[in-house]
Amino acid sequence: MAKITFVDVTLRDGNHTFRHQFTPEIISSTAAALDAAGVDIIEVGHGDGLGGSCLHVGQSPVSDEALISAAVKAVRNARIGVILMPGFGTFPGLERAAELGARVARVGSHCTEANVTGQHIRKARDLGLFTVGYLVSAGMTSPERLAEEAAKMESYGAECINLAESQGHLVPDEVAKRVEAVRAAVKIPIGFHPHNNLGLAMGNLLAAVNSGATFIDGSLRGFGGGAGNAQTEAAIAALKRAGHEVNADLFKILDAAQTFEKQVHPHPMPTIDNDSILMGYANVYGGYVLPVRHAAKEYGCDPRKLVLRLGELRVVNAQEDVVIEEAKRLASVA
Numbered sequence: 001m002a003k004i005t006f007v008d009v010t011l012r013d014g015n016h017t018f019r020h021q022f023t024p025e026i027i028s029s030t031a032a033a034l035d036a037a038g039v040d041i042i043e044v045g046h047g048d049g050l051g052g053s054c055l056h057v058g059q060s061p062v063s064d065e066a067l068i069s070a071a072v073k074a075v076r077n078a079r080i081g082v083i084l085m086p087g088f089g090t091f092p093g094l095e096r097a098a099e100l101g102a103r104v105a106r107v108g109s110h111c112t113e114a115n116v117t118g119q120h121i122r123k124a125r126d127l128g129l130f131t132v133g134y135l136v137s138a139g140m141t142s143p144e145r146l147a148e149e150a151a152k153m154e155s156y157g158a159e160c161i162n163l164a165e166s167q168g169h170l171v172p173d174e175v176a177k178r179v180e181a182v183r184a185a186v187k188i189p190i191g192f193h194p195h196n197n198l199g200l201a202m203g204n205l206l207a208a209v210n211s212g213a214t215f216i217d218g219s220l221r222g223f224g225g226g227a228g229n230a231q232t233e234a235a236i237a238a239l240k241r242a243g244h245e246v247n248a249d250l251f252k253i254l255d256a257a258q259t260f261e262k263q264v265h266p267h268p269m270p271t272i273d274n275d276s277i278l279m280g281y282a283n284v285y286g287g288y289v290l291p292v293r294h295a296a297k298e299y300g301c302d303p304r305k306l307v308l309r310l311g312e313l314r315v316v317n318a319q320e321d322v323v324i325e326e327a328k329r330l331a332s333v334a
Helices: 010-017 024-037 064-074 091-100 114-126 143-156 172-185 201-210 232-241 250-264 274-282 286-299 303-313 320-333
Strands: 003-008 041-043 079-084 104-110 130-136 160-164 190-193 215-218
Touching: 003 232, 010 024, 010 041, 010 079, 010 286, 024 041, 024 064, 024 250, 041 104, 064 079, 064 091, 079 091, 091 104, 091 114, 104 114, 114 130, 114 143, 130 143, 143 160, 143 172, 160 172, 160 215, 172 190, 172 201, 190 201, 201 215, 201 232, 215 232, 232 250, 274 286, 274 303, 286 303, 286 320, 303 320
Parallel strands: 003 041, 003 215, 041 079, 079 104, 104 130, 130 160, 160 190, 190 215
Antiparallel strands: none
C-alpha cells in the first residue's frame, strides 16, 4: 500500500469554474478547513496560475499576492502551492509567491513541450520551493513521449512529476500505462491530476496509485474545470478504503467540503453534463466548458459540433480565440 501526499486544488483549478472570481475570504476559510482536515498541499490562485489574470482567459478581482497571502495566513501545517505556466507566470511572480510563504511550485507545460520549463524549474528550486514538473493534457500524447518529457523536467531539477489528465479523456488502462512509463523513466515521485468528464476520475485515480503515483490531486465537491476533478472527500475515503495511507481525517474533510460549498453558494457544483461528456470524448481541455457554452450561445451554433471541431483541431490550453473563431465559422455554415 502507498503513502499518499494529497494535493487539494479546489482554490486554483476550481477558480476556472468560478470564472476566476475567488476572493481572499473564500480562500481563507476554505484553506483553514483543508488545513484542519490534514490535507498536505493546498494549491491556490487564478485558474491559469501566476500571472494568469488577463482579458484573454479571465480577470481576477484581486492580485495573486492577495490570494496567496490569504491562504498562507489561514494554515498551520499544510504547504501552500502555486502553479506557473511559462507565458503567464514570470520570475518576479514566483519570487513574490515564495516571499509570501508559498512552499510548493508546480511548473507546467503542454505534455509535449517540457523544454519551455527549464529556467522556471531551476528558479523555483533556487527559491527553495518544492518543485513539480506539471505535464498538462497527458492524454494528448503517448506514454513513451510522456516519459521523455518527464525525464527532461527531472533533468532541470524537478522533484516530482505530475501528469495532469486535463480533458478527462483517458480510461484506467491508459492512465496506468502512462504512469508506468514515467515511473520507469524517472527516479522522482509521480503525481496524478484527474478530471471527471467521462465519470472516470476516481477509477483513473486508483489506477494511477496502483501503478506507482503517490501525489494525488482532488478538489472539494469536485469543483474544477470541465466536469470537475476527482472529488477530494470521496478520493480520500476511497484511498483509505483501498488501504493506502492518507494524512487527511475523513470527518474533517467532509466538514471542509461543506465549508467550501457554503462559500460559493448558490453556484452549482460541476456535473457530468452533455458538454463535459463530449469534451472528454473529444479530448478537449476541460477549462473550455464555459467558453464553449458562451460562444455557442452568442454566435448561435451547436455546442456539440463546436466541441467535436475543437477536438479535431487538437486545441490546447489558452486558445480561447480558437473557440470563438470556430463558433463563428460553424454558425455561418449552419
